[in-house]
Amino acid sequence: MTAVAQADSRGPERTRQRLLDEACRLFALHSFAGTSLQMIADTLGVTKAAIYHHFKTRDEILTAVIQPAIDELRAVIAVAQAQRTAAARADAMLSGMVDLTVRHRALIGMIGMDAGVTNALQSHPDIVELIQRPAELMRLDGSPGAEINATIALAGIATAASSPVLQHHDQDVLRDLMLAAGRRVLGLRTRRAAS
Known part of the structure; x- marks a missing residue:
């Protein structure tokens, strides 16, 4: 050719x-x-x-815009589901969501904060179900408190990553700080850095 x-x-x-x-x-x-x-x-x-x-349509454009993040989310969910304990599943899901969010900062903020996006995605039940799965995997038990903690952790990650106030932070710094904050909210042990 x-x-x-x-x-x-x-x-x-x-x-x-x-x-x-x-x-x-x-x-x-x-x-x-x-x-x-x-x-x-x-x-x-x-x-x-x-x-x-x-x-x-705009809906077709939106679906194509979010498709790379959706594909990554499926992979993150598969890794989390493969973990043996609830704490390991929650930690793997949290780590994966932080990484995905840092890579797709603007997109995740748009998905989480734009009511028009939320409404448009309602016509895609498979995507809605997929987006709800991280919160389920981040719950350490079936209690209302665990559900609220998972929701707060995910919302906080999306908000922090897309916040104009935090845009000056290096991706690695942002990732580490969001991961530590998410672990505190979920009640997971903080991992020590390798020396």
């Missing part, structure tokens, strides 16, 4: 990714409900028809 043919075959993928990146930026800036397909097209300098070539 010639270099020109390779470039042409990757063109639609690059265009699609640019569209998704810009949509995510606009969703974060204006909210999901406040972002139209026309706004996305205008920002990219393309026609609305060009957007329709890739996606028919």
Whole structure:
């Protein structure tokens, strides 16, 4: 295959990714409900028809925007479920969620804080069920207190990662501090650093 043919075959993928990146930026800036397909097209300098070539609705764009994080979440859940004890499952789920959240800071904040995103995702029961699974795996027992602690830990992680006040922190520092705070909220033992 010639270099020109390779470039042409990757063109639609690059265009699609640019569209998704810009949509995510606009969703974060204006909210999901406040972002139209026309706004996305205008920002990219393309026609609305060009957007329709890739996606028919904003909901389809949203689903594509969150898909990489959803795929990672499935893997994190599988690792947590494989642990033998409730504490090990909770710790693995917490660690995985912190890592995922740090990698997808803006996206996780958008999913957790934008009511329009929450409403749009209701039409995807498989995604809703998947998003609820971490809280279930982070409960150390069936008590209401454990459920509340898991919910607070997850909400705190999402809020901290997407907070403009904390954007200056290095990812490793943010990760370590969020993990320590999550362990305290859940009542898990804090791991000592290797010397």
